[in-house]
Amino acid sequence: MADAYFSFLTLFIILPLALLTFLYFILRPRPVRIPIKNRHVFITGGSSGIGLALAHRAASEGSRVSILARSPNKLEEARNAVKLATGVEVAVFEADVRDYDAVKRAVDEAGPIDVLVLNHGVFTALELEKMELSEVKFTMDVNVMGCFNMIKASLPAMKNRKDPLPASIAFVSSQAGQVGIYGYVAYSASKFALRGLAEALQHEVIADNIHVSLIFPPDTDTPGLVEENKRRPELTKIISASSSAMKAEEVAQKAFEGIKSGSFIIPCNLEGLALSIATAGLSPQRSFLMAFAEVVAAGIMRIVALCFQWTWYDSIEKWHSQRKGKLTRSS
Numbered sequence: 067m068a069d070a071y072f073s074f075l076t077l078f079i080i081l082p083l084a085l086l087t088f089l090y091f092i093l094r095p096r097p098v099r100i101p102i103k104n105r106h107v108f109i110t111g112g113s114s115g116i117g118l119a120l121a122h123r124a125a126s127e128g129s130r131v132s133i134l135a136r137s138p139n140k141l142e143e144a145r146n147a148v149k150l151a152t153g154v155e156v157a158v159f160e161a162d163v164r165d166y167d168a169v170k171r172a173v174d175e176a177g178p179i180d181v182l183v184l185n186h187g188v189f190t191a192l193e194l195e196k197m198e199l200s201e202v203k204f205t206m207d208v209n210v211m212g213c214f215n216m217i218k219a220s221l222p223a224m225k226n227r228k229d230p231l232p233a234s235i236a237f238v239s240s241q242a243g244q245v246g247i248y249g250y251v252a253y254s255a256s257k258f259a260l261r262g263l264a265e266a267l268q269h270e271v272i273a274d275n276i277h278v279s280l281i282f283p284p285d286t287d288t289p290g291l292v293e294e295n296k297r298r299p300e301l302t303k304i305i306s307a308s309s310s311a312m313k314a315e316e317v318a319q320k321a322f323e324g325i326k327s328g329s330f331i332i333p334c335n336l337e338g339l340a341l342s343i344a345t346a347g348l349s350p351q352r353s354f355l356m357a358f359a360e361v362v363a364a365g366i367m368r369i370v371a372l373c374f375q376w377t378w379y380d381s382i383e384k385w386h387s388q389r390k391g392k393l394t395r396s397s
């Protein structure tokens with residue numbers, strides 16, 4: 067009886083407490099709070115969808131906000147919308163993130179950035195077979211090189227900023243940047259690339275008190291998604307539906323909560339939380355509670371992940387056999 071009592075005590079109290087204590091002391095980088103009030107928040111792709119929602123949110127939290135995108139009309143509309151809703155005057159910059167010189171001019175004019183949100187992005191869901199290589203290159207150029215251009219242009223002034231407060235570089239990735247999905251060969255490649263970039267960059271900028279975040283939204287109701295849905299493959303829709311869709315405002319709220327708490331990985335919904343635990347890998351983790359969940363749930367989450375693959379491959383198989391059926395009937 068006493069033995070059982072001690073086993074129980076060890077397994078459910080002493081071991082977890084020891085693990086929690088261990089994680090609390092070893093976690094690096096240490097936890098940080100990044101204020102955004104009265105600070106300069108620069109948002110790429112801030113004229114539409116998630117970026118526009120981020121601009122609204124930052125403005126309403128008292129940040130000085132700059133947005134950058136290509137279309138001057140959409141920028142103007144965004145500026146008016148934020149002004150109407152919050153009374154804040156947003157600075158707008160017209161540039162293509164693929165054009166380093168244009169990006170550099172915009173960033174220099176905007177002044178030193180405290181929180182850089184790299185949200186711009188293009189997406190077409192299409193099988194590689196039906197995609198031109200030029201479309202693949204376009205996706206990589208905007209989503210990946212666009213981030214490099216922005217970071218190269220902004221980092222020197224960010225490092226030289228006068229205030230001692232922590233600064234942030236946040237990437238808007240996608241859940242398709244945590245797991246590869248049918249129809250997202252180019253897009254997933256571009257979003258996975260951001261993870262490697264972010265992990266390596268965090269090593270390089272930690273000494274400057276700059277903290278990197280990766281935001282992983284599911285399908286989000288935006289003009290970009292409306293466009294994507296027009297020719298999204300059936301299987302992409304079926305598999306993406308494993309994660310529930312969100313509104314841009316909800317994603318923006320999660321994003322800033324995560325940025326302000328210096329989280330490296332920022333999931334947006336419950337499925338995203340599971341996905342983040344399942345794909346924790348070697349990413350930094352500042353929260354000892356999240357680290358604890360990652361360690362304890364690792365084995366179970368691998369089983370859950372394999373179950374998802376089971377259902378996804380099942381959908382793919384069914385879809386192919388249905389199509390074959392149709393082909394033989396019509397011939």
Ligand SMILES: NC(=O)C1=CN([C@@H]2O[C@H](COP(=O)(O)OP(=O)(O)OC[C@H]3O[C@@H](n4cnc5c(N)ncnc54)[C@H](OP(=O)(O)O)[C@@H]3O)[C@@H](O)[C@H]2O)C=CC1
Binds near residue numbers: 282286
């Ligand atoms: N909506 C969704 O379902 C999801 C979206 N995401 C990601 O969130 C981000 C925003 O997506 P969402 O709001 O849906 O997209 P939208 O298409 O609604 O908005 C995209 C924004 O990026 C700007 N942009 C696009 N290309 C460039 C460029 N070459 N240079 C500068 N700015 C550019 C657009 O302005 P302009 O065209 O005028 O340049 C616009 O402001 C993307 O990175 C996307 O991958 C992640 C998960 C889900």
Ligand SMILES: CCCCCCCCCCCCCCCC(=O)[C@@H](N)CO
Binds near residue numbers: 309337367
């Ligand atoms: C182990 C636990 C697993 C938990 C569930 C996993 C669910 C994965 C669903 C992925 C959805 C991807 C949507 C991409 C949206 C996007 O980026 C586009 N709309 C823009 O192109």
